[in-house]
Each structure stands twice: as structure tokens, then as C-alpha cells.
Amino acid sequence: MKSIASIALVDDELRNDAPVAIGVSGGKDSQAAALATFRYLDQIGHSGPRILVHSDLGVVEWDDSLPTCERLAQHLGVELLVVRRNAGDLMERWEARWRSSIERYEQLSTVTLVPCWSTPSMRFCTSELKTHVIRAALKRRYGGRLVVNVTGVRREESAARSKSSVADREAAHPIINWRPIVDWTVQDVFSAIDTSGLAPHPAYRDFGMSRVSCRFCIMSNIADLTAATIQPESHDLFRRMVALEIASSFAFQGARWLGDVAPQLLNAATSRGLAEAKVKAAERARFEKFITPEMLYVKGWPTRMLTDSEADILALTRQAVSGIFGFSSSHLDRAGIHERYSELMADKAASDARKRKVAIHAA
Incomplete structure (x- = not known):
């Protein structure tokens, strides 16, 4: 098996027997990362707690994803901690996001309709259903103790991941994120799995998938979508x-x-x-093309009142879009738009004042 990457930031904590939590999805990279990490921990004499953590995304998962993680845990002789989002799985999150988008649009709490799906630049499927849930589970289990969190991220996977470091310390949590197979190739990954005596997820060799995550992933190419x-x-x-x-x-x-x-x-x-x-x-x-860039949602929206001409544009757009979808929207004329923006600006000012007051008291 190819050697793994580590740095002093990680090794210093491992020598102190810090807990090691390895995120596993059922995919090849997390499977190989777990196998390689356990071998390394045994070599250096690590005797701290070790667990595998699987965040179950619900109906979007392949049937064999959890069993693959269970077989891996059994092979390594370690506990598999399975966590889930309390508010529902990923499919329910997408459906709820659309319902929320309708409500927000009808009330003019957003300028344009918000897509229901996660995107490569807005991966709440990962942040909300994996990262946040796993962080909470590790905090419950280990309290304030520092945890070494292992992932199977590899630089070869994408342009974005090519910039991944071997490890980094989180500012907001007592967590070190460690990417031990960051320099491995896909051949290294499959070799590690095959050598262990385990089999990779059947989606690779039986279904013909190039990657295993959700059955239908926002990052999948057309070949993987078709195979699914x-x-x-x-x-x-x-x-x-x-x-x-x-x-x-x-x-x-x-x-x-x-x-x-x-x-x-x-x-x-x-x-x-x-x-x-x-x-x-x-x-x-x-119709949404009539909305100028200056009118679109930005952080802290709304940042100003609209001009009369901008309000007219937004009113006409809202009338058209609401008609297309059968929405029961309010604020559909110039006066209604100005009234709603005035209300939103007042709410924002009150909220900012409360935050300043809290900050002063905290200081």
C-alpha cells in the first residue's frame, strides 16, 4: 500500500493519542483513506479512540453505501457511527427548499426565485447534511477534546481539490482536518482496497460509475447519470x-x-x-432578465430603497412570474414594492441595532 501524507500538526496530536474520526461514505476514496489511516496509526503506536463516521443522506444514497461502510468497520474492528440530519434527508431538504422559495417570493423576501437544488458553488448537501451533522456528533462524543478528522480528499479529483493541503486546523472547532491520501492516484486507491481483501462499492465495477456519492449527484457527468x-x-x-x-x-x-x-x-x-x-x-x-444587477439579492439585502423605475421593473416581473406559476404574491405594483422595501429596511436597521447592543454588552 502506498504511504500516506502527514505533517507535524497531525503527528503531534496522534502522539498524544487524540481521537481519530474517519468520515466514510461508501465511496472508494474514504474506504482507502480508512484502510491507510489505520495502518499508519498502528505503525506509530496510536492508542487513542478511533471511529468511522457515516452521514446517511437518506433515499438519495445507493442501497449498498451503508453496508459497504459496515463491512469496512467490521474489517477494521472499529465502531461505525451513523449520523443523520434531524430535519430530514437530502431529498426532503431539496423539496423543502422549493416550498420556502415560493413563500419567500410571494412575500418579496427575495428578488428572484431561488433554485431548489444544491450546486457546485453552493453545496449545502455537504455542509448541512454531512459537515454540520458530523461536527455536532463529534462534539457530543468528545466534548472539547481535539479530534483529528480524516477525509479521503485527493488532489487528482478536481481543479479545486488540487489545492488541498495535507491538513489544517479549524478556527471554530477543536478539529484538525487530515487528508492522508491527498497525493494518491485512483489506481493507488483501488489497489489499497483490493489488497485489503475488501471489495469497493459495486457501483464502480458493476454499475460502471466513475464516482459514488448520491445516486444522482450535482457533480455527476452524463455518463454517471445515465449509468445510475x-x-x-x-x-x-x-x-x-x-x-x-x-x-x-x-x-x-x-x-x-x-x-x-x-x-x-x-x-x-x-x-x-x-x-x-x-x-x-x-x-x-x-422576465427576470429585466431585473438589473444592482437590484439583485446580495448579503445584507436590501441595502437601499429602489427607484421608481426599478420598482416598476420588479413589479412587472413579479406579476409575470407569479402568473406563470400561479403564486399568491403580494407587492405587485410600485407602491407595494416601495412599502415592502421600507418595511424590510426598518427590520434590518432594528436587527443591526440589536446586534450592536449585544456586542457592546459582550465587550
Whole structure:
């Protein structure tokens, strides 16, 4: 097995027998990272606590993802801690996000409709359903003790990950994030798994997937999406996700509609609904183009009142979009827009004043 990467930041804590938590998804990289990390810990005489942690994302997961993690834990002779988001799984999060988007739009708490899906630049699927949940579980288990958190991130995976460091210390949590196989190739990964006597997730060699995460991932290429649709276990999820594309008029991957990947899995009514959703999407985009960049949502929105002409633009856009979707929107004319912005500005000023007061008292 290829050697792993480590630095003094990690090794100093391991010599003090810091707890080691290895995040495992069922994918090849986390599986290899766990195997390599355990070998290294044994070599250096680490005798602190070790656990595997799996964050279950619910119905979007492959059937064999959790069993793969369970077999890995059994092989290593270690506990597998399974954690889940209390507020629901990832599919429920996407569906709830669309309901929230409608409510916010109707009340003019956002300028444009907010997509329901996570995106490569807004991966709340990872932050909310994995990172935050795992952080909370580690805090409950180890209190304020520093934990070495292991992930299977590799630089070869993407341009973004090519910049990954071997390890770093989190400012907000007593956690060191360690990426021991950061320099491994995909061949190194599969070799480590095969040498151990374990098998990788069947999605790789049986299904023909290049990566294993959710059955349908926002990062998947068309080949992986197509391969996923071939598996009968994914069909119910596929139809549920296409139903959300239809309801929201937002394609799963920006310009790529999941429903187009396997139209043979859709009935006639659903196919018509998908075609209608694409028309709605084009109409929504056509009207939202009238909104100028200066009017769009930014952090701290709203930062100012709109001019009369801007209010007219927003009112006409809201009338059109609300009509397309059948929303019960308020604030649909110039006066209503100005009234709502005035209310939002007043609420924001009051909130900022409360924050300043708290900060003064804390100081």
C-alpha cells in the first residue's frame, strides 16, 4: 500500500493519542483513506479512540453505501457511527427548499426565485447534511477534546481539490482536518482496497460509475447519470427528482434536466409536465432578465430603497412570474414594492441595532 501524507500538526496530536474520526461514505476514496489511516496509526503506536463516521443522506444514497461502510468497520474492528440530519434527508431538504422559495417570493423576501437544488458553488448537501451533522456528533462524543478528522480528499479529483493541503486546523472547532491520501492516484486507491481483501462499492465495477456519492449527484457527468438510471433501485428516486424539476422549473444541473437523461422511465403525463416546465423556465428567465444587477439579492439585502423605475421593473416581473406559476404574491405594483422595501429596511436597521447592543454588552 502506498504511504500516506502527514505533517507535524497531525503527528503531534496522534502522539498524544487524540481521537481519530474517519468520515466514510461508501465511496472508494474514504474506504482507502480508512484502510491507510489505520495502518499508519498502528505503525506509530496510536492508542487513542478511533471511529468511522457515516452521514446517511437518506433515499438519495445507493442501497449498498451503508453496508459497504459496515463491512469496512467490521474489517477494521472499529465502531461505525451513523449520523443523520434531524430535519430530514437530502431529498426532503431539496423539496423543502422549493416550498420556502415560493413563500419567500410571494412575500418579496427575495428578488428572484431561488433554485431548489444544491450546486457546485453552493453545496449545502455537504455542509448541512454531512459537515454540520458530523461536527455536532463529534462534539457530543468528545466534548472539547481535539479530534483529528480524516477525509479521503485527493488532489487528482478536481481543479479545486488540487489545492488541498495535507491538513489544517479549524478556527471554530477543536478539529484538525487530515487528508492522508491527498497525493494518491485512483489506481493507488483501488489497489489499497483490493489488497485489503475488501471489495469497493459495486457501483464502480458493476454499475460502471466513475464516482459514488448520491445516486444522482450535482457533480455527476452524463455518463454517471445515465449509468445510475439503469439500476432499478434508482428509478423511484429518479421520478421523484424529476417531479421536483417539473414543480420548480429548475433543472437538476443548471442547464441539464435530469428528466432528459432517461425519458423512457417517465409516463406520458410526466413527460408533458417536463416539457411544460422547460417552457416555464424559459419564460421565468425572460422576465427576470429585466431585473438589473444592482437590484439583485446580495448579503445584507436590501441595502437601499429602489427607484421608481426599478420598482416598476420588479413589479412587472413579479406579476409575470407569479402568473406563470400561479403564486399568491403580494407587492405587485410600485407602491407595494416601495412599502415592502421600507418595511424590510426598518427590520434590518432594528436587527443591526440589536446586534450592536449585544456586542457592546459582550465587550
